[in-house]
Amino acid sequence: MRKLPFTREKLDEIAAKWPTPFHIYDEKAMRDNARRLRKAFAWNKGFREYFAVKAAPNPHLMKVLKDFDFGSDCSSMAELVLAEKVGNVGESIMFTSNDTPAEEFRKAWELGAIINLDDITHWDFLLDACLPGRDAAGQLAGRVMCCRYNPGPLKGGNAIIGKPEEAKYGFTREQLFACYEKMKAAGVKRFGLHTMVASNELDPEYIIDTAKMLFSLAREIHEKTGIDFEFVNIGGGIGIPYRPEQKAMDFEYVSAGIQRAYDELVTGGGMKPLRLYMECGRCITGPYGYLVAKVRHVKNTYRLYAGLDACMSNLMRPALYGAYHEIVVPGKEDSTETSVYDVTGSLCENNDKFAIQRVLPVLERGDFVVICDAGAHGHAMGFQYNGKLRSAELLLGPDGSVREIRRAETLDDYFATLDFGAL
Numbered sequence: 001m002r003k004l005p006f007t008r009e010k011l012d013e014i015a016a017k018w019p020t021p022f023h024i025y026d027e028k029a030m031r032d033n034a035r036r037l038r039k040a041f042a043w044n045k046g047f048r049e050y051f052a053v054k055a056a057p058n059p060h061l062m063k064v065l066k067d068f069d070f071g072s073d074c075s076s077m078a079e080l081v082l083a084e085k086v087g088n089v090g091e092s093i094m095f096t097s098n099d100t101p102a103e104e105f106r107k108a109w110e111l112g113a114i115i116n117l118d119d120i121t122h123w124d125f126l127l128d129a130c131l132p133g134r135d136a137a138g139q140l141a142g143r144v145m146c147c148r149y150n151p152g153p154l155k156g157g158n159a160i161i162g163k164p165e166e167a168k169y170g171f172t173r174e175q176l177f178a179c180y181e182k183m184k185a186a187g188v189k190r191f192g193l194h195t196m197v198a199s200n201e202l203d204p205e206y207i208i209d210t211a212k213m214l215f216s217l218a219r220e221i222h223e224k225t226g227i228d229f230e231f232v233n234i235g236g237g238i239g240i241p242y243r244p245e246q247k248a249m250d251f252e253y254v255s256a257g258i259q260r261a262y263d264e265l266v267t268g269g270g271m272k273p274l275r276l277y278m279e280c281g282r283c284i285t286g287p288y289g290y291l292v293a294k295v296r297h298v299k300n301t302y303r304l305y306a307g308l309d310a311c312m313s314n315l316m317r318p319a320l321y322g323a324y325h326e327i328v329v330p331g332k333e334d335s336t337e338t339s340v341y342d343v344t345g346s347l348c349e350n351n352d353k354f355a356i357q358r359v360l361p362v363l364e365r366g367d368f369v370v371i372c373d374a375g376a377h378g379h380a381m382g383f384q385y386n387g388k389l390r391s392a393e394l395l396l397g398p399d400g401s402v403r404e405i406r407r408a409e410t411l412d413d414y415f416a417t418l419d420f421g422a423l
């Protein structure tokens with residue numbers, strides 16, 4: 001059973017002020033993890049994690065991560081604005097978007113972000129959007145330009161992100177060489193190389209292989225085009241152990257494997273030093289966020305149902321991917337009396353279930369139910385279908401204090417885009 005950073009008594013105290021459901025993040029555990037990641041990769045001068053903002057787009061969480069020099073990986077206007085608000089500008093932003101509108105390129109350009117192109121046609125599109133006069137050379141010299149590589153059939157698939165050759169993202173190999181040549185000819189002098197091929201990957205070898213692939217490719221492109229890369233970005237996708245039998249990724253092991261590859265392919269290959277970047281979301285905040293709900297009704301029909309006051313608008317992953325999330329019932333952790341439940345929300349969709357046929361302590365109305373690993377791609381995926389409102393986000397400080405970092409939505413928020421006066 002998962003150990004929670006709060007007791008049932010503490011939850012009573014918190015819920016007296018912020019009614020359930022809410023998301024709560026454990027700041028101390030998040031900091032410890034961020035520190036450990038940085039330390040593991042300290043061998044690489046200039047190593048940087050760009051937190052994937054989409055995983056938990058809350059400026060208060062981003063600010064905690066900024067203490068560890070984490071930049072922001074953004075892919076939309078709103079995410080660029082969030083990065084700007086927490087003071088991540090310039091090369092502290094990696095703008096990795098796809099199907100990108102011109103105004104987002106312009107915003108990223110104005111902020112001085114590292115622009116990571118998703119397609120070869122986006123190079124001209126970017127110039128049209130940001131440098132319409134095309135007197136580009138002067139302005140391009142200081143810019144870092146990056147391309148996203150899609151290895152296609154050269155790299156095996158991964159359950160969530162799918163097979164690279166079926167993925168809409170990135171350049172083919174041939175396009176990469178062509179685009180770097182074009183950018184060089186236009187006056188770009190600073191380059192990076194990116195890929196993102198995994199999601200929720202728990203096999204450390206997959207991450208090490210991704211780094212190897214980019215080191216080799218950077219060398220090949222360097223040899224063919226003469227450009228020197230400043231960094232390679234291996235993307236995000238490091239998984240977390242949602243299931244009790246799974247093991248967390250060992251950062252030190254992954255780092256040692258990547259360092260060996262670096263020594264062989266980069267240093268040994270006669271290349272200039274490369275900075276290693278990554279843009280993880282899930283493993284940065286995922287395990288440190290909890291969705292806290294209460295049992296609203298227990299229903300006994302063909303199955304036993306525990307209906308919560310939270311629903312899939314608070315956490316979509318189980319409904320969307322059949323994802324498993326551990327559930328803890330604070331105060332009943334040691335209970336030997338158990339039953340088998342489908343744990344549901346109130347949405348009029350039968351897949352609105354946090355768990356199916358799960359063995360849990362016998363539940364009663366009013367019991368707290370804590371859904372673990374909700375700190376990434378959790379609150380962020382929320383929606384308002386069926387008139388459901390998104391919950392508050394709270395931050396549990398290292399000293400045990402609790403702070404609201406996003407209020408719960410109200411009906412006024414829900415109706416804010418309607419004009420009833422015009423009826």
Ligand SMILES: *Cc1c(COP(=O)(O)O)cnc(C)c1O
Pocket residue numbers: 052054055073096196198199200235236237238279280281282283376
């Ligand atoms: C989603 C995403 C990430 C973060 O992925 P995690 O699985 O949360 O680590 C990083 N980079 C890009 C381009 C993404 O789309």
